[in-house]
Amino acid sequence: MEKVKEKKKRSKGKKALIIIISVIVAIALAAVIFINIVTRPSLDTEKYHAVGGMVYSETVEYKSDSGKSIRHNPIVRLMQMVWRFCEDGDNAKHAAQTPPSDVVKNKDIPYIDDGNVFHLLDVYYPEGLKDGEKLPAIIDIHGGGWIYGDKNLNEYYCLELAHKGYVVFNISYRLVPDVTVNEQLQDCAAALEWINKNMNNYPCDGNILLTGDSAGGQMAVYSAALLSSPELREVFGVTDGGIKPNALLLTSPVAFMKDGGAFSVYTKPMWGDYKNKPTYEYMDLSEIIDKAELPPTYLITSGGDSLAHDQTKRAYELLKEKGVECELNDFGNDENGKPLPHVFSVLEPFNKSGQEAIDSALAFYQKQIK
Secondary structure (H helix, E strand, C coil): CHHHHHHHHHHHHHHHHHHHHHHHHHHHHHHHHHHHHHCCCEECCCCCCCECCCEECCCCCCCCHHHHHHCCCHHHHHHHHHHHHHHHHHHHHHHCCCCCCCEEEEEEEECCCCCCCCCEEEEEEECCCCCCCCEEEEEEECCCCCCECCHHHHHHHHHHHHHCCCEEEEECCCCCCCCCHHHHHHHHHHHHHHHHHHHHHCCEEEEEEEEEECHHHHHHHHHHHHHHCHHHHHHHCCCCCCCCCCEEEEECCCCECCCCHHHHHHHHHHHCCHHHCHHHHHCEHHHHHHHCCCCCEEEEEECECCCCHHHHHHHHHHHHHCCCCEEEEEECECCCCCECECCHHHHCCCCHHHHHHHHHHHHHHHHHCC
């Protein structure tokens, strides 16, 4: 009798285990199917989402060989979906904002003429300039976790910078997992080279502020380092952009991708098969700074910047230690007492806190202008 009872218990236990495993498998399959549906690619000649791996073309090859090792990485696949929904939120923010209307817009200029929608830039400057009037330039590299975004993401921010009296170059670059961070830096270098060759076609006075936010902040400081170092350009395989920025503006830069704590689980795969690449020893700002000559740098973060507050402070301390002229503006709460979020001045450039951050950064730039 006891043996029969024991047998029944085991049988019930096995059935329960089978049910649990079946439920887990069903949830996993449903999640995979949902992610595949949400991240289904769109044709680049139609309405598409600016998320890596979600754009295709009948004439342009978007995917490079370097991205093969990360296209099926579960973290990357999950973040493609996350960024896809972030795009909806950013579009809603834009819809609620009113950008300045007194700005000349030159849009969708190819800095590499290959038909790739991520090889475009915009140029903005104030209307009504007098003949021969020249203005300082700003070059902006958008954020988006290396996977998301194009120049449209930062358009309102850049329009506000132009409204304040600057010529602003707003650039796109290819996205992970179509490419890796290294190729994104090659795109930025190509854009800088185009700007250097074509700057005289716009009312620029030769002064340049290079800026970026979040992942774009990482690319901005790396681009500045590459501009100053032939050795680093050889390692990263980039061209000499030919420009020398007067200053850097880094808004919540994620500049430590290898030694970034738990966040590195996300950032390291952005480099592809990173351990087997010559760039492996250069994935953190601390690993390139001694090989570069960085310009005066202004950094912005905030109390609610859960993604990059510590990284921004760490970058500031490193720059200061290495003798780079730098300032850190660590904002607290907004006018309603709420902690200011990650890259608040880029996402909300027209409100009081955004204006304060932008004006303080531009004041720093003005001190560096020749």
